[in-house]
Amino acid sequence: MNDSVIKELKNIFKSRLLLEVDDRVxxxxxxxxxxxxxDAVVQVLSTEEVVKVVNIAKEYNIPLYPRGASSSLSGGPLPVHKGIVLDFSQWDDTLEIYPEDLIVKASPGVITDRIHELANQHNLMYAPDPSSSRICTIGGNLAENAGGPRGVKYGVTKDHVLGLEIVTANGDVVKTGGNTVKNVTGYDLTKLIVGSEGTLGIITEATLRLIPKPEDTLTAMVIFEDIVVAGESISKILSSGIHPSKMEILDKNSINRVEDFRQLGLPRDADAILLIEVDGNKKVLHDELNEVKKVLASLNVTNVKIAQTKDEEKELWEVRKLVSPAIVKSGYTKLSEDATVPLSKIPDMFNKVNELKEKYNLNLVIFGHAGDGNLHPNLIINMRDDDEVKRAEKAIDELFKFTISIGGTLSGEHGIGTMKRAYMKEELKEAGLNFQKLIKQALDPQNILNPGKIFPEKDEQRIVLKNE
Ligand SMILES: Cc1cc2nc3c(=O)[nH]c(=O)nc-3n(C[C@H](O)[C@H](O)[C@H](O)COP(=O)(O)OP(=O)(O)OC[C@H]3O[C@@H](n4cnc5c(N)ncnc54)[C@H](O)[C@@H]3O)c2cc1C
Known part of the structure; x- marks a missing residue:
């Protein structure tokens, strides 16, 4: 970046322009x-500042990379073509609730859990609950269309956004949607921006939808001797008329990693455990879990433990939250995939993952949002072991292709970013990918908004974890 750019940025951001190597790292x-x-980082605090930096980027053709808390698991905020990172994590001053309208307005850097807490104070609920909600920002959630355990009943971020303020690649401030649940005035630009990974516009404010908080919750832990049967039971439970609010699975490897990390008395011998939460009217919750038990009994699964107290329930959900930290503790690189399949194909997916684990001799764990077919096969790789890295690349390549072949999708919630862009054509086909490219070209003709994400780079054929 030349001196005039630095000078212009300095005038706007003063000490919030970061140029030192330590900061940039x-x-x-x-x-x-x-x-x-x-090349540079700017800590943005207002829409006006975003407009100014976009205008500089436009004039000098500099890539811009919006960034929230950088908890992305797909390479979303990485500055792959150099340029300026826009750090939104400091911009968290607006968090306003309008309980009578069931809405919240938030600036992009607000941590998701703050929205949960505020809604809760008014006996309301902001439903999307990514497991990273203690650290991630609402801007990042919107850009990735984040999901979470409650997705099985309440959907994902896009289902709870009413309106956005964005800054376009042209430097214009545009409002999409509004404050109402119904709104069909023109194209649904809100849904176009949500999940666009910072490539179509920069989100500067969001109007989010709240719902009444369910009266109570009840949780059960189901212990399985065979993970494939666990997969079968998910589809059976969901098609039996019960609508759980959460349904999360942990395979044997995940159970043992959590147990090593924090001794909670989990069944180390189990092939899988399923955590099921039902929510709603207090009087019916036990009846609903009894129905679940009946469905499980029809598959000869009888090892079901229902939490007797709120503390026990909290502990069960803590198990799920501990999976990622427990895996990370191994010291190796954790590669988290989120291939998502139709419910009836969950058993096929478990079989495939087991096959890949054996075939490529890899340390692989599976956990995730089983209730919406959104599994998280996680590879634990020693990046210094070139042979292991190559085997991992082959396994991921096979997994992505298999997922698509059974009617699934590359990503249920983590986004495409840099990690899955090589497979976009495989899923969307040529015409589908070109259609998406046309949208990008129309809205960002200079390709300054988060370049290198979603669309495959030239000649890219498959995932490469480490260049030779
Ligand atoms: C332990 C762990 C658990 C996780 N669990 C879940 C889960 O359950 N569900 C789930 O969906 N994800 C999960 N994630 C992934 C991650 O937390 C989400 O993708 C989250 O939405 C990212 O938010 P962030 O603030 O960290 O954004 P970042 O990682 O900083 O950025 C993510 C994307 O958003 C873009 N972006 C950020 N702010 C803006 C903005 N203001 N305008 C436009 N674009 C913007 C970035 O350019 C990037 O493309 C998990 C991650 C971890 C580490």
Missing amino acids: SYSYDASFGQYMP
Whole structure:
């Protein structure tokens, strides 16, 4: 970046322009892997500042990379083509609730859990609950269309956004949607921006939808001797008329990693455990779990433990929250996939993952949002072991292709980012991918908004974890 750019940025951001190597290194990675140094970082605090930096980027043709808490598991905020990182994590001053309208307005850097807490104070609920909600920002959730355990009943981020303020690649401030649940005035630009991974517009404010908080919850832990039977039971439970609010699975490897990390008395011999939560009217929750038990009994699964107290329930959900930290503790690189399949194909997916684990001799764990077919096969790789890295690349390649072949999708919630872009054509086919490219070209003709994400780079054929 030339001196005039630096001078202009300095005038706007003063001490919030970061140019030192130490600072820039902190912005060179996210929660996936791969490291790319930005030329500069600006800590943005207002829509006006976003407009100014977009206008500079436009004039000098500089890539911009919006960034929230950098908890992305797909390489979303990585500055892959150098340029300027826009750090939104400091911009969290607006968090306003309008309980009578069931809405919340938030600036992009607000941590998701703050929205949960505020809604809760008014006996309301903001439903999307990514497991990273203690650290991630609402801007990042919107850009990735984040999901979470409650997705099985309440959907994902896009189902709870009424309106957005965005800054376009042209530097215009545009409002999409509004404050009402119904709104069909023109194209649904809100849904176009949600999940666009910072490539179509920069989100500067969101109007989010709240719902009444369910009166109570009840949780059960189901212990399975065979993970494939666990897969069968998910589809059976969901098609039996019961609508759980959460349904999360942990395989044997995940159970043992959590147990090593924090001794909670989990069944180390089980092939899988399923955590099931039902929510709603207090009087019917036990009846609903009894119905679940009947469905499970028809599959000869009888080892079901229902939490007797709120503390026990909290402990069961803590188990799920501990999976990622427990895996990370191994010290190796954790590669988290989120291939998502139709419910009836969950058993096929478990069989495939087991096959890949054996075939490529890999340390692989599976956990995730089983209730919506959104599984998280996680590979634990020693990146210094070139042979292991190559085997992992082959396994991921096979997994992506298999997922698509059974009617699934590359990503249920983590986004495409850099990690899955090589497979976009495989899923969307040529015409589908070109259609998406047309949208990108129309809205960002200079390709300054988060370049290198979603669309395959030239000649890219498959995932490469480490260049030779
Ligand atoms: C332990 C762990 C558990 C997780 N669990 C879940 C889960 O259950 N469900 C789930 O969906 N994800 C999960 N994730 C992934 C991650 O937390 C989500 O993708 C989250 O939405 C990212 O938010 P962030 O603030 O960290 O955004 P970042 O990682 O900083 O950025 C993510 C994307 O958003 C873009 N972006 C950020 N802010 C803006 C903005 N203001 N305008 C436009 N674009 C913007 C970035 O360019 C990037 O493309 C998990 C991650 C971890 C580490």
